[in-house]
Amino acid sequence: MEQQNYRNLPPGKPGQAWLERLRRELNEAQFTFATADAPVILGLAGPGSGKTRALVYRCANLLKSGVSPEEVLLLTFTNKAAEEMKERLKKLLGAWPQELWAGTFHSTGARILRRHALLAGRANNFTILDEEDSRALFKQIAGSRTPPLNDEERNLLVKRGLLGRVITQARNSNLTVKEVVDEYYPYHWEYAGLIGELAELYARKKQEGNAFDFDDLLLWWLDLFENHPQVRERYQERFKHVLVDEFQDTNVIQGRIVDLFAGGSSLCVVGDDAQSIYGFRFANVGNILSFPEKYPHSLVVRMERNYRSTPEIVALADRSISFNRAQLPKALYSCNPSGAKPRVAGIRTADQEASYVVRRVLELHREGIPLQEMAVLYRSAYLSSAVELELVRRGISYRTFGGLKFFQKAHIKDVIAFLKVFYNPFDESAWRRIATLQPGIGPASFERTWLKLKQCGNPLEAVLAGEVSPTRGKEGWESLRGILRAAGAQDQSAPRMITAVMTGGYDQILEKNYPDQPEERRRGVERLAYYAARFASLPSFLESLALEESLFAGAAASPESEGDYLVLSTIHSAKGKEWEAVFVVGLNDGHFPRRDDERNLSEERRLFYVAVTRARRFLFLTTYRDEYRGWVASTGGPSLFLKELPPECYDVEIAEEYD
């Protein structure tokens, strides 16, 4: 691609002291990466090689060289990565550079679309649908279509989720519905037409409801840049430096967005193909693999020295990933002092595995390693339950990351839905949710009333004024009106609206729907109000809920955990993090790797690679022989990822005696 518009760094000198600091704190490769003045840079960095560090320092170096913060755009793939990056940059600079944009692709897309929503057929107060909202919409569409779907179609498309999967896959990989079905679901070829038809209905519904789903935030952003040159130029002009982290996880659409910046901005991406673990979100490793060919003049910087782990841990990781073919050649090595070999423990049951892990944690704790420096990692959230139980039993504090989300608990979603209709009165999903909470209002009568409501200029005002004349459930709409009145009197202040929703009547609904422990749930709503107070406005609170759910889910789910705590995390959520000691549990065939088709095996192995490379000095790998854990039957044997490793990589411990 032509780079004629590329502007060099401003003439400003970063200053001797700063450069000396870079020299001192970075190695050769990192230094090159952080300071190179090239239009296109690709960083290939193994785990623990200081890739984030190099990226953060590059960012700081730009600013120190006189680049203005508003000219920098920093894109990440997950919220965790974005937070980490912001945190470190803030620390390095002393303060956060206000005008600098840093965030996930999705949140950046939302931010840009807020300003140009009309060009995407929306008003700027659009709602963002999370996955659950989308699913509810699919269900509603399938239910209202004429002619109605038969049982078989409903079961496959809605209940088993084929509809949503095909649509999102098609959109994220820039294929048609038919192409996706032919290629990936050939045994369901006869549904391609129906899925295509429902996909169009879905798109129309979203537009009517002034809503974007997650995919839209990328697709309409791309559309904006491709079809409105004046908009694209405006952002190219502004963002003279675009930096992208975790480039191996970007999908086709994200790749094209990045390409569009390359015309006018300097572009710098980093990643590691061996750590690509978001295939299920249609990550396209091709983006990073073909980058050097696409940009033949790009500067490629390799960061291969691992600073994090002992040579023993790096050796095991390296051996494991070597079973994956089609990997960019890389020579990861560690110069750290030698340590203990990783330890593999075969245990009889899941409970004993938990007890073994907790014992080892306490042992290391006695040796002076704080709990915060240790983590228990697992493939899927449900694998944590035995360990959690054991920790509770022993009174050890912990925090979980990934898996079950605080904000998607039903009562929390209910309260949020009340707020949503104030922000976007055409948010059908939110209306359906709060209306059907009322006794006497079910899906069918809501549908009838909604048809009339959406004809009004403003459904919210119509309901508040009592202009609805429902066929049924009159008392329901009356009591809904009461709650909305209370919330409406709060000047759009999210925390006060939440309180008003409670006192206005949701409290009783909560009491009725969850008679077992209403107190617990009430506290949850209180915490929600508490967190809402952090945000400047209702819109920013709602946007954050949709896009950054996982970020404060952990913090909000349990009262502020003070002091030392152990981390329990899915491997996906652990990416980019590191601990002195790491326990990878549930290394059983069927659990990890999951029993899936061959295609996914190399991705599962990369996930294992990510897991083991989180450890600095101690690595424990545990497997058990039980056939069942939770609902899922495992084949009982140890994970393929253990079996394929040469025995000299680890020490074996037979730990039968734990109970």
Next chain:
DNA sequence: AAAAATAAATTTTTT
């Protein structure tokens, strides 16, 4: 015909 009550089934990973 629609809503409510009851019984049964179901959970990868994240934006």
Next chain:
DNA sequence: ATTTATTTTT
């Protein structure tokens, strides 16, 4: 724990 399917009530 929460969604979905089935039965009972209005």
